[in-house]
Amino acid sequence: MIEWLHPGLIFIFGAFLIPLFKGKWKKAYLLLPPTAALIVVILMFKGVLGSSGPFWQIPFLQYTLVLGRVDKLSLCFGLIFSLAAFCMVLYALHVESSIEHMASFFYVGSALGVVFAGDLFTLYIFWEIMAIASLLLVWLRRTDRARRAGMRYFLWHFFGGLCLLGGIIMYVINTGTVAFDYIGLGGVGGVASYFIFIGFLLNAGAPPIHGWLPDAYPEATITGAVFMSAFTTKSAVYILVRTFPGTDVLIYIGAIMTVYPIFYAVLENNVRRVLGYSLLNQVGFMLCGVGIGTDLAICGTVAHAFCHIIYKGLLFMSAGSVIQMTGKENCTELGGLWKSMPFTTACCMIAAASISAFPGFSGFVSKSMIITEAGSLHLGIVWVLLQLASAGVFHHAGVKVPYFTFFAKDSGIRTHEPPLNMMLGMGIPAFLCVFLGVYPQLLYNILPNTAALSYMPYTGSHVVGQAQMLMFASLAFYVLIISGVYPPEQKKINLDTDWLVRIPGMRFVWFCQKPLITFANFIDRNVLRTAGASKSSPGAVAVCEKWMDKFYHKGLTSTPKAMYNGIEPLKSEIGYLPWNLIYVLISFIILLFIMLLWGVGIK
Amino acid sequence: MKDEIRSRNLLIASFVSFFALIGIIFFISWYTHSELWHKVLLWLYVIVGVVAYVVLCFMAKKPAPPHRNLLIVIYACCLTGMVIAGLPVHWHIAFPWERVIAFYAIFGFAACVFLIYFAKGLRLWLPKDYDYYEKKRRGRE
Numbered sequence: 001m002i003e004w005l006h007p008g009l010i011f012i013f014g015a016f017l018i019p020l021f022k023g024k025w026k027k028a029y030l031l032l033p034p035t036a037a038l039i040v041v042i043l044m045f046k047g048v049l050g051s052s053g054p055f056w057q058i059p060f061l062q063y064t065l066v067l068g069r070v071d072k073l074s075l076c077f078g079l080i081f082s083l084a085a086f087c088m089v090l091y092a093l094h095v096e097s098s099i100e101h102m103a104s105f106f107y108v109g110s111a112l113g114v115v116f117a118g119d120l121f122t123l124y125i126f127w128e129i130m131a132i133a134s135l136l137l138v139w140l141r142r143t144d145r146a147r148r149a150g151m152r153y154f155l156w157h158f159f160g161g162l163c164l165l166g167g168i169i170m171y172v173i174n175t176g177t178v179a180f181d182y183i184g185l186g187g188v189g190g191v192a193s194y195f196i197f198i199g200f201l202l203n204a205g206a207p208p209i210h211g212w213l214p215d216a217y218p219e220a221t222i223t224g225a226v227f228m229s230a231f232t233t234k235s236a237v238y239i240l241v242r243t244f245p246g247t248d249v250l251i252y253i254g255a256i257m258t259v260y261p262i263f264y265a266v267l268e269n270n271v272r273r274v275l276g277y278s279l280l281n282q283v284g285f286m287l288c289g290v291g292i293g294t295d296l297a298i299c300g301t302v303a304h305a306f307c308h309i310i311y312k313g314l315l316f317m318s319a320g321s322v323i324q325m326t327g328k329e330n331c332t333e334l335g336g337l338w339k340s341m342p343f344t345t346a347c348c349m350i351a352a353a354s355i356s357a358f359p360g361f362s363g364f365v366s367k368s369m370i371i372t373e374a375g376s377l378h379l380g381i382v383w384v385l386l387q388l389a390s391a392g393v394f395h396h397a398g399v400k401v402p403y404f405t406f407f408a409k410d411s412g413i414r415t416h417e418p419p420l421n422m423m424l425g426m427g428i429p430a431f432l433c434v435f436l437g438v439y440p441q442l443l444y445n446i447l448p449n450t451a452a453l454s455y456m457p458y459t460g461s462h463v464v465g466q467a468q469m470l471m472f473a474s475l476a477f478y479v480l481i482i483s484g485v486y487p488p489e490q491k492k493i494n495l496d497t498d499w500l501v502r503i504p505g506m507r508f509v510w511f512c513q514k515p516l517i518t519f520a521n522f523i524d525r526n527v528l529r530t531a532g533a534s535k536s537s538p539g540a541v542a543v544c545e546k547w548m549d550k551f552y553h554k555g556l557t558s559t560p561k562a563m564y565n566g567i568e569p570l571k572s573e574i575g576y577l578p579w580n581l582i583y584v585l586i587s588f589i590i591l592l593f594i595m596l597l598w599g600v601g602i603k
Numbered sequence: 604m605k606d607e608i609r610s611r612n613l614l615i616a617s618f619v620s621f622f623a624l625i626g627i628i629f630f631i632s633w634y635t636h637s638e639l640w641h642k643v644l645l646w647l648y649v650i651v652g653v654v655a656y657v658v659l660c661f662m663a664k665k666p667a668p669p670h671r672n673l674l675i676v677i678y679a680c681c682l683t684g685m686v687i688a689g690l691p692v693h694w695h696i697a698f699p700w701e702r703v704i705a706f707y708a709i710f711g712f713a714a715c716v717f718l719i720y721f722a723k724g725l726r727l728w729l730p731k732d733y734d735y736y737e738k739k740r741r742g743r744e
Contacts, residue, residue: 262718263725264729266718266722267725267730372695376697378697378698383697388717388718391715392715394715395715395719459695460692460694461694464685464688464689464692465707466707468686468689468705469707469708469710470711472682472711472712473712473715475712476715476716476719477715480715480716485719485720485723487719487723487726491733492732492733493730493731493732493733493736494730495728495730495731502736503736
């Protein structure tokens with residue numbers, strides 16, 4: 001009898017077998033790992049497989065690595081991750097490219113790895129695999145914009161990863177433990193905790209380090225964006241629930257994060273970018289819940305993450321179906337699609353109702369917990385901001401996306417419904433959105449603590465308050481659009497913090513290429529001239545250069561080159577591989593080990 | 604133009620069905636404290652969903668304009684009905700401003716108007732041309 005099985009590793013090992021299958025067999029095989037992982041997680045819930053306690057502990061130096069830390073919190077996230085992965089793999093089943101399926105499997109597997117990680121090293125390694133795999137999902141769009149957006153995405157995540165790595169090393173040296181538990185700002189971790197905090201916040205998309213999300217998600221492949229909507233930010237939320245619950249600053253970060261994306265979402269033209277901004281807005285609610293940190297708020301956060309993954313995935317799926325079938329992704333070019341795609345329209349409407357927290361849909365039973373808790377702690381400004389954001393989310397995700405895509409003026413596009421697998425992939429989450437809204441107790445039963453069990457979402461004041469608010473928000477939308485005040489869609493882009501990478505970053509590269517290189521050349525020439533090498537013995541210089549060449553260019557870079565040549569057949573499919581990036585990553589992991597050994601040495 | 608009015612009406616119709624649902628949820632949860640309403644609600648969803656889907660498909664085939672004025676009247680009734688429904692509710696008050704009659708209605712309307720006007724203000728300097736960054740890059744090179 002197996003003691004425990006890692007659902008993430010099912011995905012990661014399952015990914016390697018994908019290229020071996022073709023046609024029908026491939027489609028059948030693709031559904032196998034998600035189903036297996038889902039069954040494994042459900043068995044963990046039932047207690048058949050281990051339902052609590054650390055599993056798969058590996059001794060490493062003087063530390064213990066834990067691959068399977070199972071408790072109610074990780075089980076809850078494990079369940080929703082594997083459930084979402086099943087729907088999304090079903091949605092992506094028609095995709096031919098094996099490498100895209102492999103990337104998404106690695107991505108899901110590493111996200112599950114992060115969820116079940118019991119120590120900071122395991123966490124870091126899965127964290128970085130997640131970044132690389134999601135980068136591939138962007139690059140596989142194979143457009144110039146996607147390539148550039150992917151590079152920027154990687155730069156942001158590289159920054160976050162380095163903060164996290166530095167923080168982890170300092171934390172381990174300070175405290176002598178690799179345990180992945182409550183850290184808290186300041187405290188025993190000291191400066192290290194701030195670095196770790198920034199690393200986590202970057203993945204959660206907290207302002208102002210959120211530029212990567214609305215930049216890269218709209219450029220990703222259609223199915224890739226669906227995967228990305230679920231895992232990166234929500235695994236960061238999971239980690240923040242673990243390590244920084246009750247951190248006051250998170251309340252304010254979260255409250256600001258719920259409000260400012262609304263303005264961008266109202267102005268934005270690209271459908272998936274609007275959804276990216278509304279994703280940030282929803283994660284803001286979760287960060288606020290983590291910051292409040294009471295039992296009910298933590299329950300609300302986890303429940304909201306659970307529901308959010310379902311309805312946000314569904315929104316990205318319906319937007320993806322539209323892009324797949326029409327080839328257009330801007331609100332200005334879409335409209336009137338409800339005639340040709342009624343099923344997609346219905347799914348999008350259900351997801352929109354869920355995200356705007358209509359009573360009876362999944363968003364209502366989870367979001368109200370966080371807002372209620374902000375109210376009962378008398379956080380006035382935060383409460384107002386959260387309510388403002390709830391009214392605003394109705395505007396952009398609840399009305400704008402369905403309205404401008406499926407209704408509004410007829411764009412003249414006539415198409416038909418997406419393939420059956422995509423419709424099934426949308427149908428399951430649509431059903432879950434309604435089901436969780438109607439039977440919230442099922443969700444409340446699996447939450448990490450029991451505070452939610454006594455929580456009643458369907459009280460008179462909740463239902464009527466929320467309904468009044470949404471209803472009059474809809475009236476405002478109707479009045480504004482009739483009177484022509486509502487800002488019309490423009491074919492423009494909006495400045496956001498990705499500007500930081502795009503303009504000052506470009507200037508920095510120019511600075512390195514022009515003045516710095518000129519200066520270096522000047523020094524180089526003068527040193528050589530002073531040494532007299534260029535005049536007296538040019539041969540010696542040549543020999544020296546040859547050796548340097550051999551060492552740097554052959555010795556150090558031959559391994560990645562050999563690896564690259566080994567997978568030559570894949571080259572046509574992928575265009576080019578980020579070998580230099582992986583190489584840098586491996587170097588950093590080696591650096592980590594060296595630092596650790598050093599840390600062991602000084603004690 | 605006709606089509607635009609029709610799709611706008613369709614949106615109103617969907618609002619109306621949502622709000623009718625909310626009314627029913629509220630009604631059932633108000634008068635029964637049993638678990639029965641969950642089941643009732645689930646079946647209602649199924650029925651309303653199927654009906655809405657059939658209507659949607661029907662409207663897609665036959666361009667018969669719905670009764671616009673009637674819809675607006677129903678919508679207005681829903682709005683006022685929702686304000687009236689709030690009167691007998693026992694509110695869980697956390698802040699003094701929640702005591703205002705129909706506070707959430709006023710808040711929802713005002714919040715949206717504020718958000719739209721603020722966003723319109725931001726539109727003065729946030730939007731750039733579609734190839735803004737490409738132009739900058741080419742300028743560098």
